[in-house]
Amino acid sequence: MADNDEHDRAGGRVLAIGLDAAESSLIRSLIDAGEMPAMKALLDRGSWSRVTGPTEWSSGCVWPNFHTGCQACDHGQYSIWNWDPAQMRLAYTDEERLTPFWKRLREEGTSVGIIDVPFSPFLGTTPGFDVHEWGAHSRVDGRVRVSPGLAEEVTTGLPEHPFTDPLAQVPVEPDQYAGFLDECIEGVRLRGELATQLIRRDQPDLSLVVFEEAHHAGHFLWHTVEPELPMYADFPPVAVPERTLADLYRELDRQVGRIVEAAGADTTVLVFALHGMGPSRGLPPVVEPLLEGLGMTHVQEGVSRRSALATIKKHMPGPLRDLYRRSVPLAKRSQWGQDSVMPAYDWSRTTAFALPIEQYGIVRINLAGREAQGIVPPEQYDQVCDALEKEFLALTTADGRPVVSDVARPPRGAHAAGLPDMIVHWHPAAFESPAVVNGVEHPNIRREQTGQHRWDGFCIATGPAAQAIGDTIATEELHRVVVGALGR
Incomplete structure (x- = not known):
């Protein structure tokens, strides 16, 4: 009691x-x-x-x-x-x-x-x-x-x-x-x-x-x-x-x-x-083309990130591919297929690069002393981020409205080594009209997401x-x- x-x-x-x-x-x-x-x-x-x-x-x-x-x-x-x-x-x-x-x-x-x-x-x-x-x-x-x-x-x-x-x-x-x-x-x-x-x-x-x-x-x-x-x-x-x-x-x-x-x-x-x-209406795929247009991102020529497993899966009969997806845990499949998630960057010439898009645009600076192959001197970090933020905020839709509402630079803590440097938040107009990067329209991806x-x-x-x-x-x-x- x-x-x-x-x-x-x-x-x-x-x-x-x-x-x-x-x-x-x-x-x-x-x-x-x-x-x-x-x-x-x-x-x-x-x-x-x-x-x-x-x-x-x-x-x-x-x-x-x-x-x-x-x-x-x-x-x-x-x-x-x-x-x-x-x-x-x-x-x-x-x-x-x-x-x-x-x-x-x-x-x-x-x-x-x-x-x-x-x-x-x-x-x-x-x-x-x-x-x-x-x-x-x-x-x-x-x-x-x-x-x-x-x-x-x-x-x-x-x-x-x-x-x-x-x-x-x-x-x-x-x-x-x-x-x-x-x-x-x-x-x-x-x-x-x-x-x-x-x-x-x-x-x-x-x-x-x-x-x-x-x-x-x-x-x-x-x-x-x-x-x-x-x-x-x-x-x-x-x-x-x-x-x-x-x-x-x-x-x-x-x-x-x-x-x-x-x-x-x-x-x-x-x-x-x-x-x-x-x-919303999908996601604006603008980060990679903007970085490429600014010369901040370079992909290795002639290098494919498609893994041997991805090539095999592409040629599998449908029933066998379905069996693979049902029998192999998602975590294991994702680890095996990670090479296809990002382009094969030439790190010696890449200043900034896009991380996989989720809800927002995500950017990482290739910072010397932090990335294993970093090239941006620490004293130039703020300058690179400022220049990028200006470019993102200048993006417009095909009908002349903003694509980006703001760009956040998250705080850093004890385990922040791998976190993004910049988060690009979309303007509502980006869900109504295609974004324009370097004169090219980029319709949203995943438009089935409403x-x-x-x-x-x-x-x-x-x-x-x-x-x-x-x-x-x-x-x-x-x-x-x-x-x-x-x-x-």
Whole structure:
């Protein structure tokens, strides 16, 4: 009895539900309209806070910021591919090198249940449960892993998540959007069922569940929220299904209600999104041609980065290629194929180079003393960055509007050796008209993506968390509220 009293004084159970890249303004409007009753009930007995994200980076650092409690300039990860200046090549993300906050909690005897926290390592320990990349949007390892015992029993007893198959497709044709939305909504339902069963059976001290379907759907279905925007003018009616992204949010609310009920009335609850989603139309492919036109980037003549494996795959029969993708983990396939991700630069003549585009344009300076083959003297670093920023800000679209809104130069920390030097943020006009570089129009790539990240997130919190969180909280500070509500 004394042990139970001590646990009550220290804190209680905590349920944290992440809605990955769910847009706070849309969530709030649906709550205010009475269309998300579960979240409204939580808000009525709790608080609403703004969550600020790492605006100068791409989305690959958001979840690492959360689960490590560090900024990107300290944990060193900004993408699935991260630059290694010692090897002068890209390194595929290694989730295992990051330590999530729940590892210490488990070591101290706290039971923890985890379902799909993006870019976090699989610990697989008990008590509690661990489910990793089950229908994930952010696939790094590319295979489903579950902790021994109860979690494995439950996941094998459920239908397969629609996005478990590595060959699952995103919509690229107008008539595919309705079916894609249906699959996303079904994924939300299945994830809610999985979380409800596991939490009800194990009742862990901390349950942390992330719905990645909101992220996956948001990238390809934002045009169903704002179909009247000029950037979507060429979409035929069939590409805007009767149901919209808001219907997926309503299903999220239903599943949040079920999970909250399974966790119990005395559980502290946080429902949060670390960042949001807004309109876009692909990505402007302007960084490489601009650097080439300025003579800052030079590719080795006659050198192909296509690996032997890539050549073999190109000539594989379709069924054999599909078997390869299903049987070999994504992490291993990505490591084998990394040589094709970037051009074969001539480092002796390259002053600055583009890193793989994600949400924004990303530039690295070939700095002497930092890059293994760096040529830019440290005293010229600021001069090179200033010149590049001026060139980016001068870019215009075909109809004369800006391509770039601003250029960020991120701060540096303990592990910043491989981080970008410049992040190029796009102007909204770049999603409506092609960019022009050196007199040549460059239409956007990945135009099937109609949504892109916004940086403000939100958190609805109850109990001790509502009292501790305040009006605004940074992404890397949020997990401390979770730990505090546990009394740890």
